[in-house]
Amino acid sequence: MAYDQIFTHNDEFGVNLKIIPVALNLDKEIYLLHIFEEDLEAKKKYIRNELILVESQILTSTFSDTVHFMEELSLFDIGNNQNKYLDVTEYKNTKNLKLKYDGDKNIFISRSEAKAMYKIFNLAFMGYSVASVLENEFKLTPQVLTKLLHENKLLGN
Amino acid sequence: MFNSISILTIAIIIAIVFYYSYQQKQQKVKLMILKKEKQEKVEIEKKYQEEQKLLEIEKNYLRELKEKKNNIIYKLQTDKVKYSFYNSDRDLKYSLDYLYKLIVQNNLWINEPFHSKLYELLILLNENEFMIFDRNSQPIKMNIRDHNNQISVSHAYEVFDTIDIIEFTIRDTINDILKYKKYDAQNIILAIFILLLKKSQHYLSKNIFVEIVENLLKDYKYSNEIKNIINLINKENSELSFIKNSVKKAYQRTDTHPYTDYEVSRQLLLDVKLPQKFLQAI
Numbered sequence: 222m223a224y225d226q227i228f229t230h231n232d233e234f235g236v237n238l239k240i241i242p243v244a245l246n247l248d249k250e251i252y253l254l255h256i257f258e259e260d261l262e263a264k265k266k267y268i269r270n271e272l273i274l275v276e277s278q279i280l281t282s283t284f285s286d287t288v289h290f291m292e293e294l295s296l297f298d299i300g301n302n303q304n305k306y307l308d309v310t311e312y313k314n315t316k317n318l319k320l321k322y323d324g325d326k327n328i329f330i331s332r333s334e335a336k337a338m339y340k341i342f343n344l345a346f347m348g349y350s351v352a353s354v355l356e357n358e359f360k361l362t363p364q365v366l367t368k369l370l371h372e373n374k375l376l377g378n
Numbered sequence: 379m380f381n382s383i384s385i386l387t388i389a390i391i392i393a394i395v396f397y398y399s400y401q402q403k404q405q406k407v408k409l410m411i412l413k414k415e416k417q418e419k420v421e422i423e424k425k426y427q428e429e430q431k432l433l434e435i436e437k438n439y440l441r442e443l444k445e446k447k448n449n450i451i452y453k454l455q456t457d458k459v460k461y462s463f464y465n466s467d468r469d470l471k472y473s474l475d476y477l478y479k480l481i482v483q484n485n486l487w488i489n490e491p492f493h494s495k496l497y498e499l500l501i502l503l504n505e506n507e508f509m510i511f512d513r514n515s516q517p518i519k520m521n522i523r524d525h526n527n528q529i530s531v532s533h534a535y536e537v538f539d540t541i542d543i544i545e546f547t548i549r550d551t552i553n554d555i556l557k558y559k560k561y562d563a564q565n566i567i568l569a570i571f572i573l574l575l576k577k578s579q580h581y582l583s584k585n586i587f588v589e590i591v592e593n594l595l596k597d598y599k600y601s602n603e604i605k606n607i608i609n610l611i612n613k614e615n616s617e618l619s620f621i622k623n624s625v626k627k628a629y630q631r632t633d634t635h636p637y638t639d640y641e642v643s644r645q646l647l648l649d650v651k652l653p654q655k656f657l658q659a660i
Contacts, residue, residue, distance in 0.1 A: 278519040286523075323519065323531075363520055363640035367534035371636030376515050376536045 238269060238359060240373045243345050245338040249320075249328050250276045253287075253345055256359055256369070267350045269359035275322055280306065282361050284354050291342050294318070294335045458659035461488055464497050469653060473545045474500050480552060481567055483660055492564045495598055498650045499571045502594075503544070505647040508578035509537035512634045520638075532640035538632055540578040544571060546628035551621055565600050569607040570621060580646050581639070590648060 239259065242252040254272040259265075271287040273280040281287045293300050293307045298316040300309055307318040307330070318335060320328040330338075361369075370376045466478040478500055482493060515536035521529050547570055548555075555563050575591045595601040610618040 274518075277516050279521060282520065282522040282529075361522055362524075363522055363530075363532040363534065363638045366520055366522065367636040367638040370518060370534060371536065371634075376518065376534060376634075376636060 238369065240369050240375065242274065242375065243341065245341050246330075246334055249330065249334070251328075251338065253342060254279070255345065255349075256361075257349060258353075265350055266348065267353040268346065269354055269357070270361065271354070272361075275320060275328065276324055276326075278322055278324060279366070280322055282366075284358050291339060294330070295339045297332055297335050460657035460659045461486065462655040463488065463658045464493075464653060464655050465658075466497075466500075470500055470504050471541070473541055474504050477545055477548060480548065485556070487560070487564060489564075491599055492561075492568070494652055495568065496564075496571075497652060499568070499575075499594070501650045501652070502648070503541055503575075505650070506580055507644065508540035508575065508580055509635070509637060510540055510543060510574070510578050512536040512538055512629070515634065530640070532638050534636060534638045536634035537579075537637040538629065538634055540574055542632045543625065543628045544574050546632055547574070547621065547624045550624040550627065554620055561600070565603050565607055566618070566621070568595075568598075568600075569604045569611065572604060573608050573611060574625070581641070581644070590646075 236258045238256055240254055240256050242254050245251045245253050252274040254274050255268060256270040256272070257266050257268050260267070270282075271284050272282055273287055273290050281290050290306045293304050297318065298309055300307065300318075302308070304321075306321055308321060310317050310319045310329070316332070318330040320330065322328070367376075463483065464478070466475045470478060478497070481487065481496065487493065512535065517533050517535040520532050520534060522532065524530050548567065551570075555566050557563075558566065572591060572595060575594075576588055578587065580587055595604060598604070607618065610616045611621045613619065614622075
């Protein structure tokens, strides 16, 4: 079976990783997926990676890409056509961001939504140690991510 | 005168002597006869005793024989009957081996072509990794940077192991299936295999797969019957809809496995060479 090709979801030091979704915007189904390890003795949680999940698509898979996405949100209409993830659009003199992704729907993000999402992104790091994500980011492969999603029951409805 | 008298006396004496001697002889003869008779008697007695002894020995011998006869345990014909089965322990995974024993060995369904066709399907399942897409699963598309820093897109979703579903369904319905006549029951079993194989996929080759499954039954004697049975199973409120319910139950009760199409697909092994059967006692 396919699953036997998936080795393990532990990192190279055998640390057990967990994944939880943080809702950035429920209407547009945009989530931040925290991948973190937990040290129960030291009562500390270390972020190992952050992903952006839109509907059922993982848009960014590395921390730098995720921060890039959030900064494009934050810049909003100051961003331009060099944006990687968000297009600046204008409709009836109102500027919006349009998500670039392979989905069925067009997802538009208003200024307030972008601000709220950026706020939640910053709040999401509270209580976590962030240094480890920069030094020791957990590099995902599709197999590992699939298993991680399966074990945390994020693949089913 | 004197002479005549003397002759007479002599004659008398002689006669007397003769008489005595004759009598003695007679007595001797009598004695001899008596002796002989005695001897004979003794001999007869001896013989009789010997015979008695022999008889006793014979009697003892017979008695011993009888006793021996009573003690001998004759071996019954206890050799188990042997049937020609395939060596499923060697060829198949545990759950498929279990299915083979449940279907073929428990019911002694060794009639051809059913026996070989079923084994062909079991080997096909054993050699390939077939999976059924879980409809409750939400496929997730992943844009992930690979080792070369290139973004590749792959999908992740939950799948069932086809073997698990088939095993659950047959285990759940076997008692109801066995109520049918032998040949009908066998066709129903094959129909379950085909029905679930059609729903399966082998990595991403989903469409090719339906054709392959249909080819499996091409030269089978009862292929039309099996197609009809599959239609009956899919029809609601039919006699065989209990199988469909059981398949639904299998989806609920069986564990799913994560699958991503990023994996290198393995080759589909379709050339099933049936191994030799061998005689085996149950």
